[in-house]
Structure formats: structure tokens, C-alpha cells
Amino acid sequence: xxxxxxxxxxxxxxxxxxxxxxxxxxxxxxxxxxxxxxxxxxxxxxxxxxxxxxxxxxxxxxxxxxxxxxxxxxxxxxxxxxxxxxxxxxxxxxxxxxxxxxxxxxxxxxxxxxxxxxxxxxxxxxxxxxxxxxxxxxxxxxxxxxxxxxxxxxxxxxxxxxxxxxxxxxxxxxxxxxxxxxxxxxxxxxxxxxxxxxxxxxxxxxxxxxxxxxxxxxxxxxxxxxxxxxxxxxxxxxxxxxxxxxxxxxxxxxxxxxxxxxxxxxxxxxxxxxxxxxxxxxxxxxxxxxxxxxxxxxxxxxxxxxxxxxxxxxxxxxxxxxx
Amino acid sequence: xxxxxxxxxxxxxxxxxxxxxxxxxxxxxxxxxxxxxxxxxxxxxxxxxxxxxxxxxxxxxxxxxxxxxxxxxxxxxxxxxxxxxxxxxxxxxxxxxxxxxxxxxxxxxxxxxxxxxxxxxxxxxxxxxxxxxxxxxxxxxxxxxxxxxxxxxxxxxxxxxxxxxxxxxxxxxxxxxxxxxxxxxxxxxxxxxxxxxxxxxxxxxxxxxxxxxxxxxxxxxxxxxxxxxxxxxxxxxxxxxxxxxxxxxxxxxxxxxxxxxxxxxxxxxxxxxxxxxxxxxxxxxxxxxxxxxxxxxxxxxxxxxxxxxxxxxxxxxxxxxxxxxxxxxxxxx
Numbered sequence: 280x281x282x283x284x285x286x287x288x289x290x291x292x293x294x295x296x297x298x299x300x301x302x303x304x305x306x307x308x309x310x311x312x313x314x315x316x317x318x319x320x321x322x323x324x325x326x327x328x329x330x331x332x333x334x335x336x337x338x339x340x341x342x343x344x345x346x347x348x349x350x351x352x353x354x355x356x357x358x359x360x361x362x363x364x365x366x367x368x369x370x371x372x373x374x375x376x377x378x379x380x381x382x383x384x385x386x387x388x389x390x391x392x393x394x395x396x397x398x399x400x401x402x403x404x405x406x407x408x409x410x411x412x413x414x415x416x417x418x419x420x421x422x423x424x425x426x427x428x429x430x431x432x433x434x435x436x437x438x439x440x441x442x443x444x445x446x447x448x449x450x451x452x453x454x455x456x457x458x459x460x461x462x463x464x465x466x467x468x469x470x471x472x473x474x475x476x477x478x479x480x481x482x483x484x485x486x487x488x489x490x491x492x493x494x495x496x497x498x499x500x501x502x503x504x505x506x507x508x509x510x511x512x513x514x515x516x517x518x519x520x521x522x523x524x525x526x527x528x529x530x531x532x533x534x535x536x537x538x539x540x541x542x543x544x545x546x547x548x549x550x551x552x553x554x555x556x557x558x559x560x561x562x563x564x565x566x567x568x569x570x571x572x573x574x575x576x577x578x579x580x581x582x583x584x585x586x587x588x589x590x591x592x593x594x595x596x597x598x599x600x601x602x
Numbered sequence: 603x604x605x606x607x608x609x610x611x612x613x614x615x616x617x618x619x620x621x622x623x624x625x626x627x628x629x630x631x632x633x634x635x636x637x638x639x640x641x642x643x644x645x646x647x648x649x650x651x652x653x654x655x656x657x658x659x660x661x662x663x664x665x666x667x668x669x670x671x672x673x674x675x676x677x678x679x680x681x682x683x684x685x686x687x688x689x690x691x692x693x694x695x696x697x698x699x700x701x702x703x704x705x706x707x708x709x710x711x712x713x714x715x716x717x718x719x720x721x722x723x724x725x726x727x728x729x730x731x732x733x734x735x736x737x738x739x740x741x742x743x744x745x746x747x748x749x750x751x752x753x754x755x756x757x758x759x760x761x762x763x764x765x766x767x768x769x770x771x772x773x774x775x776x777x778x779x780x781x782x783x784x785x786x787x788x789x790x791x792x793x794x795x796x797x798x799x800x801x802x803x804x805x806x807x808x809x810x811x812x813x814x815x816x817x818x819x820x821x822x823x824x825x826x827x828x829x830x831x832x833x834x835x836x837x838x839x840x841x842x843x844x845x846x847x848x849x850x851x852x853x854x855x856x857x858x859x860x861x862x863x864x865x866x867x868x869x870x871x872x873x874x875x876x877x878x879x880x881x882x883x884x885x886x887x888x889x890x891x892x893x894x895x896x897x898x899x900x901x902x903x904x905x906x907x908x909x910x911x912x913x914x915x916x917x918x919x920x921x922x923x924x925x926x927x928x929x930x931x932x933x934x935x
Contacts, residue, residue: 395726541608
């Protein structure tokens with residue numbers, strides 16, 4: 280995507296296992312991030328395991344390099360606070376986070392329908408987001424608390440929490456139940472989260488590594504209807520075809536109000552989420568615009584929800600001061 | 603690109619009650635013989651490719667449709683000149699009947715099940731793609747559909763204009779009267795343009811789409827609804843299909859024909875191409891007796907006695923753009 284943008288060139292890739300990268304490339308391959316930090320690149324994409332994100336991001340910001348950081352924004356709430364402090368000290372440098380689900384076509388359409396007010400106000404959100412485990416899953420760094428800082432809720436559930444914030448936000452009550460009963464990692468393999476804000480809007484999330492099938496589903500329940508997002512366009516197609524179901528409430532005085540209303544299902548064929556978010560990042564740099572979406576405030580808000588879920592749970596590993 | 607599958611309880615009888623429809627068709631047939639005599643009609647060619655070679659021809663109400671060789675577009679040929687077409691719309695008793703009888707008796711259900719959902723569909727896209735506060739929209743060739751009458755419920759405080767380059771003749775009866783002519787629309791002035799079955803009715807769909815493109819701002823949206831020659835009902839019933847009537851339906855482009863028209867126009871990105879209609883199967887069932895080799899369809903839709911099968915067949919048609927009612931969203935690059 281960086282190479283495809285007319286105003287950017289991919290200059291270097293840093294990977295500690297750089298032998299994985301082919302020799303014949305149009306960019307430099309380096310093993311030590313210091314080489315990137317010392318170079319004259321304008322912007323850096325930080326796509327590392329979680330424990331490396333804060334330090335790399337802060338060092339880039341301090342050296343005047345714009346940063347697009349993958350989610351989650353570190354391992355703890357303190358990590359994003361530190362990154363925000365570095366951002367504040369370098370106000371001309373852009374910092375954006377990879378909450379790309381906001382840019383998926385189904386989410387964009389759902390948001391526009393909600394914002395149009397046609398279906399009234401949101402009453403509740405319900406999300407399911409999970410994966411099947413997969414090859415070598417038990418050995419993944421994502422399940423190592425010292426590297427990841429959390430389990431499936433921090434790894435994948437944070438996308439759904441970001442969408443909850445995107446659609447309603449302002450959650451004042453947080454309840455969570457975590458389990459590591461299946462895999463026995465020191466981090467959770469399942470999380471059930473219940474949220475409520477001061478407008479009486481509810482949100483429920485089940486984030487899981489044990490659905491045995493990649494699954495994404497978000498229900499938006501409104502006063503005059505409902506939206507059901509299902510599937511996510513991806514390279515492998517493993518989350519299923521991305522669809523948005525739009526249903527209109529049958530009112531109580533309608534003769535055929537039998538709980539099976541007319542539905543419209545939209546099938547999306549093209550995922551532009553990566554292009555949209557990267558293009559937005561580059562546009563903010565080139566035109567010195569503030570980062571309005573997926574910015575550090577959004578990252579903080581999502582991370583704060585994860586933090587409060589972990590605090591509310593009875594998982595001992597999340598009860599220390601630093602978490 | 604995206605496509606929509608809609609489960610609607612819309613029934614043909616609700617919008618076209620059989621006695622009224624039969625009266626309308628009788629009047630239309632009389633109008634055609636009276637106002638559009640064969641000697642006054644002109645040859646036409648495929649509205650997309652310009653070719654004259656045809657796969658086949660058929661007649662409806664005394665006028666001839668051709669099926670183009672390459673793309674399977676259906677078009678009226680011979681057809682009236684522009685002046686004669688205007689005269690037809692002024693004098694047509696069928697049109698008066700539609701406006702005075704058929705519309706008033708079906709207006710409520712049309713508004714609830716057709717007009718408001720379609721305007722709501724458009725509003726979803728406009729909300730997503732346009733950040734402007736003061737939106738300017740225009741409906742081209744509004745004819746007698748009445749979207750304007752429902753638009754205020756969906757687009758409050760929007761400048762919604764009606765553009766009719768064809769029927770500016772004084773004395774034409776219509777549901778709405780506050781019409782502009784096309785030359786009052788400035789280039790790159792519109793956030794959204796609506797072509798509700800307008801390409802079907804235009805003598806020059808390529809020219810109409812080009813002028814709409816010119817009138818859109820960069821990033822502006824064009825919403826198209828149309829009947830498709832490649833749709834199930836038209837493919838199965840052909841000339842027996844009651845969904846299109848001359849001279850109003852001058853062109854029914856196929857799925858491929860519509861894509862070719864957009865490609866030839868250039869500068870337009872297709873955001874959605876769907877065929878979300880729900881009347882293909884009921885319309886085919888109602889005329890199965892007139893279909894050759896209908897045994898299999900009779901088995902599917904009747905003898906099998908399985909409503910789920912019929913529903914899944916309609917879903918299949920919609921999901922694969924094989925329905926007769928088409929809708930598109932185009933975005934000016």
C-alpha cells in the first residue's frame with residue numbers, strides 16, 4: 280500500500296528475522312530498528328509484537344518521524360499514556376493507530392445509516408469476535424503475557440471495543456468475565472464483557488479463541504430497526520463474506536407484526552479498509568491535518584476499556600499496579 | 603462493489619391492480635395506434651454499441667422491440683422522434699389514466715414499499731460519501747413516479763430539483779410541476795443525481811448519463827434504477843412480460859449492456875450494482891402457461907409446493923444480479 284500511493288516510497292523494512300525477506304527487493308532490509316531510527320525516512324509503520332510498540336513509537340516521534348502503529352497500543356494503559364505524552368511533545372508529528380475495522384465497507388455503511396437517524400437511536404450493541412486457534416496457536420507470542428500483555432480481548436477484542444466506542448462510547452459501567460479454561464495460558468482465551476453508558480445504552484462482547492471458526496458479528500439494535508454486520512473481507516476469506524443486514528422494526532399496530540420483518544442484505548466485494556486508513560494517514564502528513572480517526576485518543580479509549588475489563592475480572596495477572 | 607438482497611413483501615397486485623392495469627394497457631394500445639402510426643416512426647440501433655444486428659425482434663402493443671446481437675440489450679425500433687414523443691405524452695389518455703386513477707389508488711403502498719425505501723437507500727450512501735451540509739440533488743426525467751412527493755421525509759432541508767429535458771411541453775399532466783430544464787443545471791453543481799428508470803425512458807441513455815456526469819461534483823453520486831433485459835422475468839417471458847410497455851420503455855439494457863454504457867461514459871466508479879426486485883418469480887408464475895418448455899419451472903414454483911425453494915431461488919437471482927429490476931450507485935471520479 281505504501282508503494283502504491285503516489286506520494287510515498289517504501290524505503291526500508293526492519294525485521295529481526297530478515298532472512299525471511301527475499302533479496303530482490305526495491306527496499307533495504309535491516310535487522311536493527313536503530314538503523315531505521317537513524318535513517319532519513321519520514322514515516323514509520325510499527326507492526327511489531329505488543330511489547331515493542333511503545334518504545335519504538337516514542338523513539339520515532341522523538342526523532343520527528345510520523346508513526347502509524349498497529350493495534351493494540353502496547354500492553355497496558357500506561358503504554359498509550361506514554362505514547363500520548365511523546366505525541367504532545369512533538370505536535371507537528373502525526374500518530375495514528377491501526378483500528379482498520381472502522382474502515383471496513385460494512386462498518387462504514389452501518390455508521391452512515393446510524394448517523395442518518397433513519398433507524399433512531401442505538402439501544403444496544405452486541406459483538407462476537409473470535410478465531411479458530413490455528414497452526415501453532417498454543418506457541419504464539421500472543422499468548423505470552425510478558426510479550427502481549429493480554430489475551431484475546433487485547434489482541435482481537437480491542438477492535439470490537441473500538442467499534443463500540445465508535446458507535447456509542449462513554450461507557451461508565453464495565454463488567455467482565457475472563458476464562459483461560461480451555462488452553463490454560465496465563466492470559467484469557469475467552470472474555471465476556473458487558474458495558475453501559477450514562478445514556479442507558481448497552482454493549483456486550485464475547486471475544487474468543489475457541490469459536491473453532493473465524494467469526495465476526497456485530498449487531499446494532501436501534502429504536503426503529505437493527506443492523507447486523509457479519510463476516511469480514513480478508514485475504515483468506517476465513518471470516519466469511521462481509522454482509523450488512525438492515526432490518527426495519529415492525530410496529531405493534533402493524534397487522535403482520537410477527538417478529539420477522541423485511542430485511543435487506545448488502546454483500547460487499549471489496550475491502551478498502553487498509554487503503555483508506557493508510558491514505559488518511561498519508562493525507563494528514565502531506566497536508567498537515569490533524570488525525571481525526573484512529574488517533575491516540577481513540578487508542579486510549581479502547582485501551583482504557585480493556586484495562587477496566589481486566590481490572591474488573593478476577594484474573595490475578597491483571598491486578599498488579601502496572602496493568 | 604456491493605450488491606443487495608432484499609426480502610420485501612411487495613406484491614404486484616398492490617401496485618398494479620389487475621383491472622386498472624388492463625385498462626391502462628388497453629388505453630396505451632389505442633394511444634399508440636392513434637398518436638404513433640407506423641409511418642411516423644424512425645429506425646434506431648443499439649443504444650450502447652450502435653450496432654444494428656439483432657438476435658431477434660418482437661412486438662408489444664403494436665410496437666417493435668429489437669434484441670441487440672452483442673449485448674442482448676432490448677430497444678424500441680422503430681421509435682418516435684423526440685417531438686412525436688412529446689406529443690404522445692401530452693395527448694396520451696393512458697398517461698392521464700395513470701395519473702388520475704392508477705397512481706392515486708396505489709400511492710400509499712408505492713410510497714411505503716417503493717419510494718421511501720429507495721430514497722432511504724440513497725440516503726445511506728449520501729450520508730457515507732458526502733460531508734457537505736448544504737446538499738444539492740436532482741432527479742432527471744421524473745416523469746410520473748412521484749419520488750419528489752416523498753423526498754422531504756428522507757431529505758429534510760435539501761435542495762431537491764427536478765430536471766426534465768424531454769417533457770417541458772406545456773399541458774403535460776404530471777404529479778409534480780416544479781420542473782427545471784437541463785440547461786439550468788450547472789456543471790459540477792450536484793451532490794447527487796437520481797435516474798429512477800430514466801435511462802429506460804430516454805431516447806439517448808448515453809447522452810443522458812454523460813450530462814448527469816457533467817452535472818455532478820467530483821465524488822458526487824448517481825443513483826440509477828432500471829429494468830434489465832438480462833433479468834429472469836424478461837429472459838423467460840420475453841414479449842409476454844408485462845413489466846415493460848412501449849413507448850415509455852425505450853431501452854432495457856442487459857447487465858453487460860449497463861456495464862458497457864458506464865465504461866463507455868467513463869469517469870464513473872460503480873459502488874453498487876444489484877437486482878433487488880422481488881416480482882420476477884410471481885410474474886413468471888402468473889404467465890407460465892405462455893412459456894415454452896415450462897415444465898421445470900412449473901415443478902419448481904408450483905408442483906414442489908416448497909415456499910423456501912421459491913424464496914431461495916429469488917435470493918439466488920438477486921445475489922447474482924439476475925433479477926429484472928436493477929439498481930446502481932455510481933460515483934464520479
